[in-house]
Amino acid sequence: MTTSELLASRSVQVGTLKAAIFDVDGVLLASPHERAWREALRGFGDPERFTTAMYQADVAGKPRLSGARAALDALGVPDAAGRAAAYAVRKQKRLEELIAEGAVKAFPDALRFVQAVADLGWPMAVASSSKNANGMMRSIRIDSGQSLLDIFSANVCGRDLPRGKPDPAIFLLAASELHVDPSHCFVAEDAPAGIEAACAGHMAGLGVARKDDAAGLRTAGAKVVVTSLDDIALDELAEGRLCRRPA
Template sequence: MTISDPEIHSSERQRTLAAAIFDVDGVLLESPHERAWREALRGLADPARFTSKMYQAYVAGKPRMAGARAALQELGVPDADRQAIVYAKHKQKLLEELIHAGGVAAFPDALRFIQAVAGLGWPMAVASSSKNANSMMKTIRLASGKRLFDMFSVNVCGRDLPLGKPNPAIFLLAATELRVDPTCCFVAEDASVGVEAARAGGMTALGVARRGDAIPLRTAGADLVVASLDEIAIDELADGRLERRTT
């Protein structure tokens, strides 16, 4: 694809995009996931040690048990493999309570971007390892009254796959169900493992750095990193190019 932004890898310059794949938590929704993971640590480790940086590095984008195990191992919790089962169950209970209490919100720029991409007539998929992604999206309505959940022609959230991110399986599955070549897809991700998965699948990776974490996303190989999806040039996207707005 023809892109002037210095973050774009030179090998990608001739790629033409035609489909979009979105992660959910941190890209489309501001969810209570991180809070639930932190509070569920009580009795296992000091919740204050579970920082946002740690969440992004060890939990975000990973299947539930993999994230639980990685977090406990990093915190030095004894018998992490066994304790991860308890930790994950407690986290899920807390998360469901927070969702029920209205703890989920959509990022306004994400809703604008989703509608803009839909307006281009592009097929869109949503792909999250979280088994809670669908229930959260069903709580969000756009100005049209349509649920966010219903905006995607393909939904592979929470599918049981042999390997989680950074393995590209979930994104390749989304591309297959979209009936689009992976090289014609861009993936919007906020986690380094998600960016790595997109790149491993031969897709263009759009890093969404809402937490000021642009550097890890670039290091993971993101083709373009933005703090807000409002930064994307829709007119260029219409021509198959992922570029930053210049005005």
């Protein structure tokens, strides 16, 4: 999808909301993806130059190989295309080590918000390009005794799709598996590429700015941007509208 097509898609009006789609890393979970990308960079580039801003702008939300290539390109690493696969393998190894060390935590506001949406009776999906997302969510227990993954009615994490975000394919697949028209879904995302994908799929983008990146999420087309999911007005959401709580 071209930049002009993405920009045009942002003007599309969504309908009354009645379903939710959640990205995982940075929205539901504080996972060690960014740390793994940075620490795996040794030998390819300077880890100190792998900033949070760069991660959010160039890597977050993308499939592993695409993220590796994007990071090396952003850092100006010679032969980025030829070296991306090795970098991606090293990042995955480091990520698995960090997960085994217990470096995955759920955001408390995310758990509260997911439960609130479930209490509305809405169908919910998780949609992440990461093949590690399912294992990480299974490790998180919620009050009912279920794992976090169990609360969702559809799961399209780690699917092999021809294109990653900002293409809307993963979110369109999630809406299809929820049996809800995309225009009636909102997507909670922390990365500009994910918000662009939501907009391209004619869905309302809920930007979660946990890393001082609200401006980038707004530029990408988010309908609402919050730093905590506690800031969403649940009474408005029950009526199908995505709004911030009054200050």
